[in-house]
Amino acid sequence: MKIVRFEQVTCRYDEQTILDTFSLDVEQGERLVILGPSGSGKTTLLRLLAGFVAPHRGTIYIEENAVSRDGRILVPPEQRQIGMVFQDLALWPHMNVEENIGFGLKIKGVGTTERNRRVDTILKLVGLPDFRKKRPSELSGGEQQRVALARALILEPKILLMDEPLSSLDESLSRHLAHEIVHLQEKFGFTLLYVTHRSEEARIVGTRQLEI
Amino acid sequence: MRLFLASIVSILLFIGIVPILAMLIKAFMPDDTIPSLFGSMQTWMLMRHSVILASLVTVSTFLLGIPLGIFLGKTDLPFRRFFIFLFLIPLLVPPYIIAVAWSDLFQMSGLPLHWLSGLPGSLFILVSVYLPLPMLLTMIFLHTVHPHLEEAGRLVATWPLTLWRVTLPLIRPALLLAALLVFLLALGEFSVPMYLRYNVYAVESFTQFSAFYNFEAATAAAIPLVLFAALLTVAENRYLRNRIAIPRHFAQKNEFLRITLGRNRWSVLTGMACLAAIFVAMPIGSLLLQAGGIDSYLRALHVAGDALLRSFFYAFVGASVLTFFGFFTGYLFLKKPFYAARTIDPLLLFLFTLPGTVIGIALITFWNTPSTNIVYATTLIVLFGYLAKYTALTARISLATLAMVPPSMEEAAQMTGAGWFQRMIHIVIPLTRHGILGAWVVASLFILRDISITILLYPPGHDTLPVRIFTLMANGSPQLIASLCIVMIAAVVVPAAVAWGWFHYWGTKR
Ligand SMILES: Nc1ncnc2c1ncn2[C@@H]1O[C@H](COP(=O)(O)OP(=O)(O)O)[C@@H](O)[C@H]1O
Numbered sequence A: 001m002k003i004v005r006f007e008q009v010t011c012r013y014d015e016q017t018i019l020d021t022f023s024l025d026v027e028q029g030e031r032l033v034i035l036g037p038s039g040s041g042k043t044t045l046l047r048l049l050a051g052f053v054a055p056h057r058g059t060i061y062i063e064e065n066a067v068s069r070d071g072r073i074l075v076p077p078e079q080r081q082i083g084m085v086f087q088d089l090a091l092w093p094h095m096n097v098e099e100n101i102g103f104g105l106k107i108k109g110v111g112t113t114e115r116n117r118r119v120d121t122i123l124k125l126v127g128l129p130d131f132r133k134k135r136p137s138e139l140s141g142g143e144q145q146r147v148a149l150a151r152a153l154i155l156e157p158k159i160l161l162m163d164e165p166l167s168s169l170d171e172s173l174s175r176h177l178a179h180e181i182v183h184l185q186e187k188f189g190f191t192l193l194y195v196t197h198r199s200e201e202a203r204i205v206g207t208r209q210l211e212i
Numbered sequence B: 001m002r003l004f005l006a007s008i009v010s011i012l013l014f015i016g017i018v019p020i021l022a023m024l025i026k027a028f029m030p031d032d033t034i035p036s037l038f039g040s041m042q043t044w045m046l047m048r049h050s051v052i053l054a055s056l057v058t059v060s061t062f063l064l065g066i067p068l069g070i071f072l073g074k075t076d077l078p079f080r081r082f083f084i085f086l087f088l089i090p091l092l093v094p095p096y097i098i099a100v101a102w103s104d105l106f107q108m109s110g111l112p113l114h115w116l117s118g119l120p121g122s123l124f125i126l127v128s129v130y131l132p133l134p135m136l137l138t139m140i141f142l143h144t145v146h147p148h149l150e151e152a153g154r155l156v157a158t159w160p161l162t163l164w165r166v167t168l169p170l171i172r173p174a175l176l177l178a179a180l181l182v183f184l185l186a187l188g189e190f191s192v193p194m195y196l197r198y199n200v201y202a203v204e205s206f207t208q209f210s211a212f213y214n215f216e217a218a219t220a221a222a223i224p225l226v227l228f229a230a231l232l233t234v235a236e237n238r239y240l241r242n243r244i245a246i247p248r249h250f251a252q253k254n255e256f257l258r259i260t261l262g263r264n265r266w267s268v269l270t271g272m273a274c275l276a277a278i279f280v281a282m283p284i285g286s287l288l289l290q291a292g293g294i295d296s297y298l299r300a301l302h303v304a305g306d307a308l309l310r311s312f313f314y315a316f317v318g319a320s321v322l323t324f325f326g327f328f329t330g331y332l333f334l335k336k337p338f339y340a341a342r343t344i345d346p347l348l349l350f351l352f353t354l355p356g357t358v359i360g361i362a363l364i365t366f367w368n369t370p371s372t373n374i375v376y377a378t379t380l381i382v383l384f385g386y387l388a389k390y391t392a393l394t395a396r397i398s399l400a401t402l403a404m405v406p407p408s409m410e411e412a413a414q415m416t417g418a419g420w421f422q423r424m425i426h427i428v429i430p431l432t433r434h435g436i437l438g439a440w441v442v443a444s445l446f447i448l449r450d451i452s453i454t455i456l457l458y459p460p461g462h463d464t465l466p467v468r469i470f471t472l473m474a475n476g477s478p479q480l481i482a483s484l485c486i487v488m489i490a491a492v493v494v495p496a497a498v499a500w501g502w503f504h505y506w507g508t509k510r
């Protein structure tokens, strides 16, 4: 099944056209790596899919449902069941690790005990069992990275978007984490759209590469 | 979300802009007021006085305020924070209090009082009142200049030359905006020129209304002030808006270039102390002298204790409502979810620069009908006045703090399924809480010092301390008035000092 489909999508900021009649199909369970020079529209592509930006022309489908079409957002981001790891991670500085990760469950009305259990599970999975009460600012870059990943994964999204998630880390650590991401993807089975500008990372993560 | 924000804007527009429009339409309808307004010699005299006074105030506050802002904001001068706070005091109290203080000083020292009256006196008093504005804005915007730009300048030039050629040109649009603000505020100020008998438009508009209950004349005298404010707001919007950087991230301590004064620090310190003495210590000192012992303060509290309490109450309620509206308006400016959002910012600026008396007259004209007594005859109308005039302040402060939060913070919450209200409550408001508190403090201080709106709009028996003092001034004893003024100063300065200390504590903790 095509889980994501861009159909003749054009995206513009003011005068500048970022994507021009762009089409793309992504299969369920794929790990698609998106490569391209800076300013080529990689982030815009993810933001279109997440629903933060509307395409000027064209349609975006998720599981065959049109979610954005011709300048309109038909399904808002919070209803798309997509997870995203932002380039700047966007960990909330006023919440500790546990609160950051559990926020989505809290919003959905999941009770404290169940929430704690699931936060525990996911923290073990990303390799941060003892960090529950720490603030993001007390963590290293790699640890923050894992928290952001855990926050995106705890809601078990069907699609995960990652925007140059490892670009601020050194090469050996990012290679290591790239392998872990592949691991988690195989375990959870979500579809991954992964933006990077490093070719080594792209080779490790991707089952398919897209140059834009 | 759109609906909620749209209703916030509609309420603001209805409270602020609609009465002004109604007043304008009313004023231009009968064709006898306008010709008489523009035809008479009196009108042109008032216009000339207003423009002369406001221009001189603007130029003087800038010549003094920019160096002051540089010394206090960018050098290692000792006691900087103390001086900043000291210079702020005249802006924090109702302006006429400084005028009362100086006439007490003249009286006690036997100097001829007529030296103080008219243009020179009004100019001097208004300069000491508005000096903090260019000073503060210079300080704030100096922090937005990237240190590399200055370092590049410092490689080839001395500090004064670098400031002159690099730093100040970079913040020139912001300084121009500050100049515009000072000009309009000085243009609208009525209490000081009225006390010192310098007849300007704002005074005319106020006296026509309060002394003669002549609505037509009051409105007619208000119209040029409306046009002035509108003209300058349009100019700001057209030429300055996009050239002023919202201070998105203030430079951290380690990436901000501070000038070391070295051997010059003692002479600068002496100069600073002299200015502080002239603008702050001497007027307040003479009020203290005039007031005398503890008895006069007890008497002052007896005479105006209720008005003082009401001042605090109005400030508390008003600031809370203003913070609420300001926050969401600030959010609206930042995200611009619909096109009308672009127009609200200049409209609020327009209302802020409009003299309080004009807003007052407009609101009275609009609400003084039998069916709207619920507003007109209650304190609700005072609240409307504050909302119309001061939302620009809370909105701008909110905007500045909201702009420092990366959009991804809210987007990340959206990705986890949080709707707009949930994102506001769990993410955006907690992340901007210090800015929200700051907006609240500023709003409450402006309401505490407000005279022009309250004096026109308060329902009988519900006046505030600045209004009470102003009405008692005509026939109260100098001693009583001085002690009332000191009570007023304390009522503003003590909370302001607490807030100042708290924000400093929070700033260093971070
Ligand atoms: N909100 C925006 N408004 C205007 N232009 C934008 C905006 N976001 C991105 N752009 C422009 O779109 C182009 C592509 O940006 P982006 O998708 O971030 O590229 P990449 O992630 O590949 O570096 C850039 O030239 C950028 O300046």
Ligand SMILES: [Mg+2]
Pocket: A042, A043, A044, A087, A163
């Ligand atoms: Mg990018």
